Amino acid sequence: MARVLLANLAQETCSFVQSRHTLDDFRRYYLYTGHEIVERLRGGGMEIAGIIEAAEQAGVELVPLLATYGGTGGPVQSAAYTYLREQILAGARRYAATVDGAILALHGAMLTEDLDDPEGDLLMQLREVLGATKLIVCSLDLHAHVTDLMVGQATALVAYQTHPHVDFHDTGVRAMRLLARALRGEIRPVMAHRKLPMIAPPEQHNTSRAPMGPIMQRVKAFEKVAGLLAAGIFPVQPQLDIPGLGWSVIVVADGEPDLARARADEIAEMAWQRRRDFLYKRTPVADALRIARATSGGPIVLADAGDGTAGGAEGDSTVLLRALLESPVPGPCLLLVTDPDAVARCAAAGVGAELSLEVGGKLTPTFFQPVRVTGKVRTLSDGRFQMKLPPIPADRGLTAVLQVGDVLVVLSRKPVYTWDEECYRSVGLFPREAKLVQVKSPGGFRPTYEPFAKVIIDVDTPGPTDSNLARLPYRRVTRPLFPLDDI
Secondary structure, X not given: OOEEEXXXXXXXXXXXXXXXXXXXXXXXXXXXXXXXXXXXXXXXXXXXXXXXXXXXXXXXXXEEEEEEEEEEEOOEOHHHHHHHHHHHHHHHHHHHHHOOEEEEEEOOOOOEOOOOOHHXXXXXXXXXXXXXXXXXXXXXXXXXXXXXXXXXXXXXXXXXXXXXXXOHHHHHHHHHXXXXXXXOOOOOEEEEEEEEOEOOOHHHHOOOOOOHHHHHHHHXXXXXXXXXXXXXXXXXXXXXXXXXXXXEEEEEEEOOHHHHHHHHHHHHHHHHXXXXXXXXXXXXXHHHHHHHHHOOOOOEEEEEHHHOHHHOOOOOOOHHHHHHHHOOOOOOEEEEEEOHHHHHHHHHHOOOOEEXXXXXXXXXXXXXXXXXXXXXXXXXXXXXXXXXXXXXXXXXXXXXXXXXXXXXXXXXXXXXXXXXXXXXXXXXXXXXXXXXXXXXXXXXOHHHHOOOOOEXXXXXXOXXXXXXXXXXXXXXXXXXXXOOOOO
């Protein structure tokens, strides 16, 4: 029976926030070691569950080392990354002589305080431990920043094929099945990598519609072609300020590097020729609120991409809150704001108390300013709940609902993903019954909200995950880079 190492290290970084990701930020989601990984993550919806399932079906023995998911945020503290990397490498050294390779579930868009390519660094050091001939296969998020170092160290890279992301589990299955076939000697994976000097707003990464949809259909069609094993296009996390930022294409062929290169070139050319189709114009806040007032019923979903917590933002934007206070929409209107100080004051005052305080704009002062409000504390919570999308536990810390007129603000100590209703339902608020619902996301929320939303409006809001990429303060990206440059 073949034996392979199993590890999971995932975090997505935004370069334009001030915070640094700590080990505790990883523990807020999960951090498991050894056989606890299989016990806790088997049967779940993430990549590692798919890997476990496919390994059992293929008769491959997994040697679990470490599994952790850090969500999104600022660059990872160097000490935290080093600790997690060394946990993986220590296990790899222990079992190197008795395993046939490794499979890793990575994100691909993580930065640390001193590394622009920690995934490449991890793979390079793992390769040194395992040697040149053993197989290393990785699953990656669609928004991975793929580097030549990653490609050079891995046997194969296997990508998500959906945005909004719903194929976490399936990607793990695809990666493990490819590795199992290679372990049996049925295939000999070789990779080609193409990089494009372009980035695009995440709203246009949606794989179910143009312009990304037809490109992804071509990518998926290639996986059914004789001689091709996997294909992926990576429209990258655009809020990374690092050299070499840009889209990537990966094609894995069975022993035919020329075939891999030709197909990678074809996908890359298709994306490049359509680059201007990826430009996107959002609705000004004032116009969005006018539409909301003129629309009967609800819910009206306002997509606040500028403060996108799934893209690494802190969640402390006050742009919509300020606008609703100045130009009200008859409620209930549900909003989310990260503010440790404000939630602590609400907790000290207690449920039912009325108080005046400044809310938001404290964690990301480059983009936002606090807003003074007077409201009533409706509920208090420890902030723990189970997300459905992605299907992992969440812990946003102490959380309060503060009612300010028709606006119900969920104040929390930490940000969380807002892709599903649970960020509201867990504190007794129900989006389906609301007039207006804020989601801090450019598109990941759509599988949840599209079936019942009366209207969805992509709102033009500033912030560290601004979809208007020209407004972001890039300093280190390699230029020219579309659409920052007209190339």
